[in-house]
Amino acid sequence: MNENKQNICPECGSTNLVVDNERAEISCKRCGLVIEESIIDQGAEYRAFDHDQYMKRTRVGAPTIYGIADKGLPTDIAFKNKDANGNKVPERNIYQMHRLRKLNKRMRISRTGERNLAIALSELNRKSSLLGIPRSIREDAALIYRNAAKNGLVRGRSIESIVAVSLYISCRRANIPRTLDEIAEVFNITRKRLGKNYRFISRELKIKLNPTSPADYVPRFATLLGVSDKVQVMAIKIIDDAINKGLINGKEPTGVSATSLYIASILLNEKRTQKQISEIAGVTEVTIRNRYKEFCENLDLRIF
DNA sequence: AAGACGAAAGTGGTTGA
DNA sequence: TCAACAACTTTCGTCTT
Numbered sequence: 001m002n003e004n005k006q007n008i009c010p011e012c013g014s015t016n017l018v019v020d021n022e023r024a025e026i027s028c029k030r031c032g033l034v035i036e037e038s039i040i041d042q043g044a045e046y047r048a049f050d051h052d053q054y055m056k057r058t059r060v061g062a063p064t065i066y067g068i069a070d071k072g073l074p075t076d077i078a079f080k081n082k083d084a085n086g087n088k089v090p091e092r093n094i095y096q097m098h099r100l101r102k103l104n105k106r107m108r109i110s111r112t113g114e115r116n117l118a119i120a121l122s123e124l125n126r127k128s129s130l131l132g133i134p135r136s137i138r139e140d141a142a143l144i145y146r147n148a149a150k151n152g153l154v155r156g157r158s159i160e161s162i163v164a165v166s167l168y169i170s171c172r173r174a175n176i177p178r179t180l181d182e183i184a185e186v187f188n189i190t191r192k193r194l195g196k197n198y199r200f201i202s203r204e205l206k207i208k209l210n211p212t213s214p215a216d217y218v219p220r221f222a223t224l225l226g227v228s229d230k231v232q233v234m235a236i237k238i239i240d241d242a243i244n245k246g247l248i249n250g251k252e253p254t255g256v257s258a259t260s261l262y263i264a265s266i267l268l269n270e271k272r273t274q275k276q277i278s279e280i281a282g283v284t285e286v287t288i289r290n291r292y293k294e295f296c297e298n299l300d301l302r303i304f
Numbered sequence: 305a306a307g308a309c310g311a312a313a314g315t316g317g318t319t320g321a
Numbered sequence: 322t323c324a325a326c327a328a329c330t331t332t333c334g335t336c337t338t
Binding site for chain 1: 306307308309310316317
Binding site: 250251252255283284286287290 | 327328329330331
């Protein structure tokens, strides 16, 4: 029934679409965009027996290409003061011609600006859902992006990478941080570049972020590990104690968070292996072991 | 056989001269 | 700009459950 539908993603042009019949949606495998949420039959109304009938009975037209600004047609007004027939423009109208040229240019610039913003925002939405980031944070990220765009900070950098930075900042602001690695991965850029752009944007926009606390990672990691709330609570207690004893200075927050969850999961008989935790927290087992050793030596774990 | 342990060498980022 | 440095990773052999 669905053999005649448009098999092309309007966002990235990919033809690699997946149909999910259970959720009744079609999405693009490459960029993740959900194209059609309640699938309807877009095929021809009746069976067609020749090309003419097919063309008449098909409901859909040719796919529109959104990828090219102005559809590739330049619309500048020429600098020769001649009209369309090649006649000289009267002296008294030359000033008007100047105005027209100027306005036309400006409109085009603002149009591409808006177009870039639209691309950025759809990118933001797509990647946010991929990362499971709530609406309010997306809006904060959108604000950061707009600010960056307004100050001309996107120029010379990819839209994607600035969207990535905006998300990174907004998550940290909201105290549900994502690591540079996590963000970089879904945006298909390197952590190095993301970090560089982050430093640039935060400097230019004068955004000051508090250092991340290991406790901020606990709820997310715990959920992914499928451990109970008790484990979370204890992990956070362990972190507090470690902070008080100065054990975490200079240590990676994710590693500390992972280790606290490891210890709490053992103490509450919901044990997860070092490997399971290391995969979710994005640190190695070795790091967990090192923290674990330090914690055992310096914290009285019996009190928890 | 899986998990935990720890040594050794390598990597990327920060700091201080 | 460069060397020293701390934290972390990778790899791997060994021990424990």
